[in-house]
Amino acid sequence: MTTANESAILADYRDSFQKTWSDAAAPEEVRFVVLDCETTGLDPRRDRIVSIGAVAVRAGDVVLDDSFEALLKIDHNLSAVTVHGITRDQARSGLDEKDALLGLVAYLADGVIVGH
Numbered sequence: 001m002t003t004a005n006e007s008a009i010l011a012d013y014r015d016s017f018q019k020t021w022s023d024a025a026a027p028e029e030v031r032f033v034v035l036d037c038e039t040t041g042l043d044p045r046r047d048r049i050v051s052i053g054a055v056a057v058r059a060g061d062v063v064l065d066d067s068f069e070a071l072l073k074i075d076h077n078l079s080a081v082t083v084h085g086i087t088r089d090q091a092r093s094g095l096d097e098k099d100a101l102l103g104l105v106a107y108l109a110d111g112v113i114v115g116h
Contacts, residue, residue, distance in 0.1 A: 009105055013109070031066075032058075032112050032113075033057075033112065033113055034057060034114045035053075035054045035114065036052075054069075068103070070094075071086065071090060073093065
């Protein structure tokens with residue numbers, strides 16, 4: 001079930017593209033967001049996202065002060081978490097997946113996602 005807050009965040013995300021740059025904009029005018037995430041595995045039925053990191057790129061330059069990071073709460077498969085340099089205690093005290101993803105969508109704003 002989608003809450004009103006989630007719907008508003010997703011609507012803002014869609015609307016942000018209409019308020020900034022057009023499809024004809026030069027790449028130097030576009031905010032790209034390089035996205036990276038770590039998971040406990042590749043099976044979406046049982047594995048989970050462990051961490052999300054993102055950083056903006058503008059005019060070919062990485063903008064370190066325009067970044068996002070989230071450590072998610074993981075209650076199972078903790079041995080897979082330690083592979084990423086995250087302690088089991090850190091994984092147990094992270095954000096709920098829903099809150100982390102809503103934060104990511106809010107951060108993205110008008111950024112074009114670049115997968116990593």
